[in-house]
Amino acid sequence: MASFKQDPEEWQRLDWRLLQNSAITLYFNRSVLEADAAWLSAHDYRVQSLQAGEQHEPEQMLVELGKLLAFPAYYGRNLDAFNDCLSDVDVPDIGGLALVIYQFDSFARSNRSFAQRVLDICAHNSRRFLLTGRRFVVLVQSDDPRIAFEPVGASAATWNPQEWLNSKRGL
Numbered sequence: 001m002a003s004f005k006q007d008p009e010e011w012q013r014l015d016w017r018l019l020q021n022s023a024i025t026l027y028f029n030r031s032v033l034e035a036d037a038a039w040l041s042a043h044d045y046r047v048q049s050l051q052a053g054e055q056h057e058p059e060q061m062l063v064e065l066g067k068l069l070a071f072p073a074y075y076g077r078n079l080d081a082f083n084d085c086l087s088d089v090d091v092p093d094i095g096g097l098a099l100v101i102y103q104f105d106s107f108a109r110s111n112r113s114f115a116q117r118v119l120d121i122c123a124h125n126s127r128r129f130l131l132t133g134r135r136f137v138v139l140v141q142s143d144d145p146r147i148a149f150e151p152v153g154a155s156a157a158t159w160n161p162q163e164w165l166n167s168k169r170g171l
Contacts, residue, residue: 014039015096018137023126024119024152027141030102037100037139044095045135053103053143058114061107065118069099079114083121087128089136096135105142108149116149123153 010016014036018025027033041047048068055061062077071085091097099122108115119138126136163169 013043015043015045015135015137018139019126019130019135022152023123023136024138024140024149026147027139028143028145030141033100033102033139033141037098040095040098040137044092045098045137046092046095047098047100049100049102051103052101052108053106055107056110058111061111061114061118079117079121082118083125086121086125089125091129091134091136093134096129096137098137098139100139100141102141103143104140105144105147108147116152119149120152120154124155127153127155 011020018036025036027036037047037049050064050068052061055064059077062079062082065071065082066075066077066085069086069089071089075081075085089097104115119140122136122138126138129136158164159169
């Protein structure tokens with residue numbers, strides 16, 4: 001299992017530093033991104049790359065992500081299906097999986113809310129993978145140095161399993 005250890009030396013690792021605040025990390029300079037992707041690859045991460053600047057429509061982006069991540073043939077090419085299939089993607093126990101998306105600003109410029117949702121789904125699934133000791137990071141390159149997104153991967157405060165249903169809380 002690829003869990004991090006309670007060891008200050010471990011906290012200096014690139015993957016720890018990338019995951020400590022968010023599963024999604026933004027890059028402007030391609031050489032910085034490529035150096036980080038090379039580090040991840042050298043540390044047993046499977047690195048998958050996508051050119052988002054070539055995608056113009058949301059469905060096209062989902063098709064390409066599905067191909068890249070080897071989603072099953074029944075993949076529905078919508079955000080719910082993306083979330084479902086991403087949760088089942090093979091994330092290696094040793095190292096992890098790094099999704100590198102180049103020119104995401106180009107796609108986000110015309111599909112802002114959709115781009116935000118893709119990042120949110122990736123962040124949410126990264127958190128779920130971490131629960132089982134698997135690491136999934138997303139490196140997002142932008143040619144726009146000012147690009148920013150709303151927070152991703154937020155989880156709601158939920159009711160405990162015994163009181164999940166309203167009827168169990170007297171409602």
